[in-house]
Amino acid sequence: MILSRRAMLGGMASLAAAPARAADYVITPVVIGDGIWMVRGADEPIESRNGGAIANIAIIATPAGTVLWECGPSLRYARALRQVAERLTGARIVRVYVSHLHPDHGMGLAAFDPAIVAALPGTIAALAAQGQGYADGMYRLLGDWMRGTDLILPGRAIMTAQEDFGGRALRLLALSGHSSADLALLDERTGMLLGGDLVFNDRAPSTPTAVLPAWRASLDQLQVLPHGALLPGHGPIDPAGIAAIAQTGDWLNWLEGALTQAVRDGLDMVEAGNLPIPDRFAQMAVARYEMQRSVSHLYPGLEASLLPRIDVKSAP
């Protein structure tokens, strides 16, 4: 009794001390299956008008407590998310999965005890190496939204292919290609597949750390994995769970082919970034923006492999 009152007082005090703008993040869980909700990110670039809340997040109620899939871009977001999720399920958060290193998915993990935050070993290593750079970039783009957010590493390296929470089993798929380590999650009860950023839907894929052959191989694996609906890392839920995988692969293949041809045709990066985008991608959000980012990521490598050597020994 005393303990719970103290916990309650503590909770109220922390609510009162929370920055006034904490309420600015609008977190609206939408039920997508039995005991599983999504919080949709904005289908936009990371900008101050969205506070960086662009990644899709899932909340899963289990007999052992609440599980979060991703925790958002900032401390402020993750604290608000925790409140919303625990009110929704009535149970404390016992596990937070971070799918990969990009800051829109996991920079908010500072709001949790690192011991309950799990990520692939490759993600933890990548965060240790590059996380501070991402944090700097997020502060520059988002300013006050990021206040108090520090780079914290997940405390649990995922070494198993499954975790069981009081009878609700979650399959953990260690994949890669969007980054050096990408986690996907299959909720056995509902068949819901959480694709992380391996899968985008009607929102152009981003490629800052992409390794395209590995990404394609991961998509192939997800395609054949028996599953129901699919929550992509960005964009709306895919009810049948296949179209978004196919669309992501289609975009990556088109992108690589178009940029390869651009190098062969002698285009410069600016010109390559202005190449037409096929009509079949017309419904994709931020297609031109991501395409120009991808030119920056992929073009120098394509030039280095496609343009022939022309140097000759200089006369003394």
Next chain:
Amino acid sequence: MRRPTRLWVALMLMLAPASAGAIPPADPLGSPMWSAHARTLFGDDPVRFDPRVIVSFPMIAENQRAFPVVIDSRGIVGVRRMILLADLNPIPVAIDYRPAHAAPYIATRIKLDQRTPVRGAVQLDSGQWLVSGGWVDAAGGGCSAPPVSRVKGDWADHLGEIRGEVWPMANGQRRVRLSFRHPMDTGLVENIATYHLEALSVIDGAGRLLGDMDIWASVSEDPAITLLVDSAADATLRVAARDTNGRDYRAALTPARQSPMPGGR
């Protein structure tokens, strides 16, 4: 925010007594460095802003170490010189190009050290300068972070490697793409001295100079340059470049090398 303003005031005080000549027109971009750069670069030559100088770049500076820019003034007759400038870079001028027998067109990639105007300035035979450009938002550090090849430590293994190709164009000109392996050290990174390509020229088979340029360290590591030159379709083009250590670079672009494209090195 305060520091650039103070710097600007200091520069203006330094420059004010020396300025007897023409006053440059007001800057549509409102850059704090416009007046200072205009006096230094254009002296007493007349200057005006002209949208026919088309300066193109992507909508986002995804990589502040390699930001692609094209200056295209093919809509203007009599361009003899083109300058690529980023006002707020510590090394503001990236390239000063003289297209002797070439279209007034250049594409390359530059470093951005902060949010800055990026401009193209072209000089006509009359001496007049025409200027255009826009603001680019960028994360800091493009000029003051070490090159990737310095961090990896393999820059010297690849120094002198040049890649390139020539394509015929419908108008009879030829599109030349060149890419050099070079660290392009700015001198603004601790314990790494300035070291960059500083001169480049393209010559046709008859020894005729098609175009030449001065290059500064604000051009990206591993510089990539695209030009449009006048030359016969079957002529071999020769490229000569020099860096600040006096190392010479030579390349030959022969029609036979154009195609087919090899898959690797």
